[in-house]
Amino acid sequence: AQSVTQLDSQVPVFEEAPVELRCNYSSSVSVYLFWYVQYPNQGLQLLLKYLSGSTLVKGINGFEAEFNKSQTSFHLRKPSVHIRDTAEYFCAVRENNNAGNMLTFGGGTRLMVKP
Amino acid sequence: SAVISQKPSRDICQRGTSLTIQCQVDSQVTMMFWYRQQPGQSLTLIATANQGSEATYESGFVIDKFPISRPNLTFSTLTVSNMSPEDSSIYLCSVEDGDRPVEQYFGPGTRLTVT
Numbered sequence: 001a002q003s004v005t006q007l008d009s010q011v012p013v014f015e016e017a018p019v020e021l022r023c024n025y026s027s028s029v030s031v032y033l034f035w036y037v038q039y040p041n042q043g044l045q046l047l048l049k050y051l052s053g054s055t056l057v058k059g060i061n062g063f064e065a066e067f068n069k070s071q072t073s074f075h076l077r078k079p080s081v082h083i084r085d086t087a088e089y090f091c092a093v094r095e096n097n098n099a100g101n102m103l104t105f106g107g108g109t110r111l112m113v114k115p
Numbered sequence: 116s117a118v119i120s121q122k123p124s125r126d127i128c129q130r131g132t133s134l135t136i137q138c139q140v141d142s143q144v145t146m147m148f149w150y151r152q153q154p155g156q157s158l159t160l161i162a163t164a165n166q167g168s169e170a171t172y173e174s175g176f177v178i179d180k181f182p183i184s185r186p187n188l189t190f191s192t193l194t195v196s197n198m199s200p201e202d203s204s205i206y207l208c209s210v211e212d213g214d215r216p217v218e219q220y221f222g223p224g225t226r227l228t229v230t
């Protein structure tokens with residue numbers, strides 16, 4: 001069974017500073033990886049995804065993530081954050097097989113951007 | 116991506132009552148999913164609903180407590196039965212993108228408070 005660990009429950013950062021939100025996963029098969037963002041009182045929005053190919057994937061709002069198979073990680077980065085990036089960020093994994101469509105989510109990281 | 120709406124957006128219910136949450140999609144989709152997000156927590160999959168078949172429930176969730184209907188390819192309902200304060204959560208439906216079936220898109224959620 002797959003599992004996802006987001007190492008930081010909260011990340012405070014000043015506006016215009018760079019940020020990295022860490023995600024590690026565990027799975028016995030190859031996986032698809034996702035980052036979702038949840039703004040206050042809203043549903044989840046897909047930020048970016050890794051399905052195959054280039055390990056560096058770019059998403060919306062200036063975010064990018066790098067898939068590292070050897071370290072089983074998929075860390076999310078942004079070179080310069082804005083106040084509007086304040087939100088909850090979820091890493092999710094889905095196994096690349098025909099066993100089902102289940103997404104497993106990490107515990108979430110609350111990004112708090114301060115002026 | 117599919118546009119998903121949920122009704123109600125929020126509700127406050129009394130212990131012992133039931134609430135039915137509706138999920139409407141603007142396009143036909145094969146697979147729909149229901150998730151629960153308890154306060155301050157990540158998302159947990161309740162069940163997968165395919166049109167024309169019984170929903171498949173994850174460990175810890177049962178049909179008597181969370182009956183699901185899926186009458187057509189654009190609509191589903193989740194009922195939270197015999198509610199207790201522990202059922203206070205955000206309930207989200209999601210769908211797989213028909214053109215990119217690996218990706219899931221989420222509705223805005225239904226915020227349920229049980230008193």
